[in-house]
Amino acid sequence: MSNPQPNVVLGLGNTMHGDDGIGIYVIERLQADILPFADVYVTEEMGLSLLDFLSGYERAVIVDSVKTEKGYEGQVHRFSLRDFAALPYCGCHQVGLPEMALLAKEMGIPFPQTVHILGIEIEDPYRVANTLSPSLRRKLPDLVHQVRWHILKLLQS
Template identity: 35%
Template structure:
């Protein structure tokens, strides 16, 4: 089974880089023959190109919800994003739309997609580090991904 661990975000935009940090931590401890660990700063239709060759994908990204507290981690599935099928950007389609499009067109996508979303505090300040509460969450998410890879 081919598995992808994908850290998403912008590494120089404070907490937005949390997914990248987790991917970087995981890179050295996973066998590249079994798991591909990669980082990207893409969205929308670009997802299809990234996910296509894999059976399972674990995505780590930053999230901001209305009542969320920085450092909280949510384990989400693609169906959790279905409420956002309207265009959220005037510039590209969103995650749920891209996945649904891929499915309808018969593009081979991972059978299982898990998203670890880390509630973040600051995604507007240029900084190569996450804020303290989010930084403390990085090893926690690394553990969660490892457990996910080992079958939960």
């Protein structure tokens, strides 16, 4: 399958797990800015079902939550698929992305040649709530600005 647009931006998260939904909240606010440069989707799906969103594109940017050992809440990290093995928590949506790329290649499914992941640091990935924590909610406008800058830079390079 070939897409007319070579780029895709995918916002991931679980909005019932509070701050884990940050990728969705940020991309929902950026859709209009990104649409001229990429197809844009938000989803709470995970695992192999993400292949449906990525297949046929040349370049992908995925935005999701992460929890690293030395990061601070609201920090925006940039990762490649190879970087994930070292992360203690990288949103359940990212589980298997490197394996998914290998599987797609072996099955002849078109998978993006370049995948960038923007991980937004969160404090508690296991908090059950249908809203962002007050501290991350205050940082949301700045996060939208930072992620917009990263995405446009990545897609125009």
